[in-house]
Amino acid sequence: MKKQIDIGFIFDYNMGILVTPIYHNTKRWGGKTMYKLSQLTQDGSIMLNGEKIADTILYVNGDYVRKSEAVISVYDSGFQHGDGVYEGIRAYGRRVYRLDEHVKRLYESCYTLGIEIGKTQDEMKKIVKDLVKKNIEAGFTDIHMRLQVTRGFKAQTGMHPTLNITPSSIVICVDQKPPIFNKEGITLITTWLKRYSPSYMDPKIHCCNQLNQIMAACEAIRQGADEAIMLDQNGYVAETNSTNLQMVKDGALVLPTLDSQLPGITRKTMIQIARALGMEVQERNISVAEYYNADEVFICGTVGEIVPVRMIDGKKIGACTPGPVTARFAEEYRKMTQTLGVSIDDE
Ligand SMILES: Cc1ncc(COP(=O)(O)O)c(C=O)c1O
Numbered sequence: 432m433k434k435q436i437d438i439g440f441i442f443d444y445n446m447g448i449l450v451t452p453i454y455h456n457t458k459r460w461g462g463k464t465m466y467k468l469s470q471l472t473q474d475g476s477i478m479l480n481g482e483k484i485a486d487t488i489l490y491v492n493g494d495y496v497r498k499s500e501a502v503i504s505v506y507d508s509g510f511q512h513g514d515g516v517y518e519g520i521r522a523y524g525r526r527v528y529r530l531d532e533h534v535k536r537l538y539e540s541c542y543t544l545g546i547e548i549g550k551t552q553d554e555m556k557k558i559v560k561d562l563v564k565k566n567i568e569a570g571f572t573d574i575h576m577r578l579q580v581t582r583g584f585k586a587q588t589g590m591h592p593t594l595n596i597t598p599s600s601i602v603i604c605v606d607q608k609p610p611i612f613n614k615e616g617i618t619l620i621t622t623w624l625k626r627y628s629p630s631y632m633d634p635k636i637h638c639c640n641q642l643n644q645i646m647a648a649c650e651a652i653r654q655g656a657d658e659a660i661m662l663d664q665n666g667y668v669a670e671t672n673s674t675n676l677q678m679v680k681d682g683a684l685v686l687p688t689l690d691s692q693l694p695g696i697t698r699k700t701m702i703q704i705a706r707a708l709g710m711e712v713q714e715r716n717i718s719v720a721e722y723y724n725a726d727e728v729f730i731c732g733t734v735g736e737i738v739p740v741r742m743i744d745g746k747k748i749g750a751c752t753p754g755p756v757t758a759r760f761a762e763e764y765r766k767m768t769q770t771l772g773v774s775i776d777d778e
Pocket of ligand 1 (some may be wrong): 519644670671672674675693694695696697698731732733734746
């Protein structure tokens with residue numbers, strides 16, 4: 432199949448130079464839709480999918496600022512080294528979905544890395560809820576947040592944590608971002624790049640340094656797919672570069688063990704849904720060959736929710752259409768997002 436690649440360019444109008452090309456493959460197996468071209472226009476607006484990006488309200492170290500004006504020191508540990516942790520959180524209407532679980536995971540990652548947040552979990556939850564309220568009042572919808580805590584600012588460049596001079600930096604980016612994948616299904620490739628094992632960089636730490644996964648995403652883009660499957664050090668499937676990956680086989684939900692992947696909050700919900708539906712749940716090592724021959728495969732995560740996988744490495748999965756079990760999981764998940772979240776109106 433002939434590959435169609437749109438090539439876009441971002442120009443820095445202050446410098447008048449080409450900064451970076453963006454490659455985007457819009458037509459392949461009808462799957463790719465994650466992002467269309469993003470660009471900075473001549474008047475300084477940011478465009479995504481042909482629309483001007485929303486100037487949402489962000490939280491930056493105690494201040495509420497518009498996205499277009501939000502800045503942080505170039506000496507911040509996050510900018511310098513990716514030395515920080517993050518959580519991707521969604522609000523559905525006036526409810527923040529699984530807020531307790533996200534904040535707990537954030538604090539656990541910070542504890543592991545020795546980053547002092549300087550706020551209680553309850554204080555952090557209140558900041559998140561207040562921020563959602565402000566954005567809703569400003570008219571924004573489909574709120575997705577990236578709550579990020581870094582080790583703070585440095586006295587000078589250098590990785591050593593003794594160079595840190597401020598308490599942690601806390602930034603919450605807010606975007607108007609509906610689920611990012613095509614609900615009709617996506618395509619995956621398997622990358623040569625392994626997901627970290629706990630002996631290198633434990634994937635249970637939800638850290639800001641995502642180069643391992645970004646390189647895998649680059650590989651997916653190069654091959655015209657949406658996402659890349661990353662294997663663990665023994666050659667079993669770990670997860671995709673940004674989501675957990677499970678399959679349905681002979682009526683059972685089958686998931687890779689948690690050894691080399693993020694313990695996704697959505698993944699845990701999938702297990703709960705399967706059990707509630709009376710399905711067998713198998714958590715075990717799974718090879719790519721098993722995924723090729725699954726009845727259904729789907730990815731899951733906060734940012735994209737539940738999405739069927741049509742093809743892996745050019746092979747059709749099942750009927751190559753969204754399967755009935757995946758559709759049922761997506762529907763059960765949708766119902767949970769409407770009822771389970773923490774209300775922003777509760778104190
Ligand atoms: C590598 C990776 N896997 C899986 C997920 C999904 O996790 P969750 O369901 O908690 O959003 C994420 C989300 O950030 C991720 O970065």
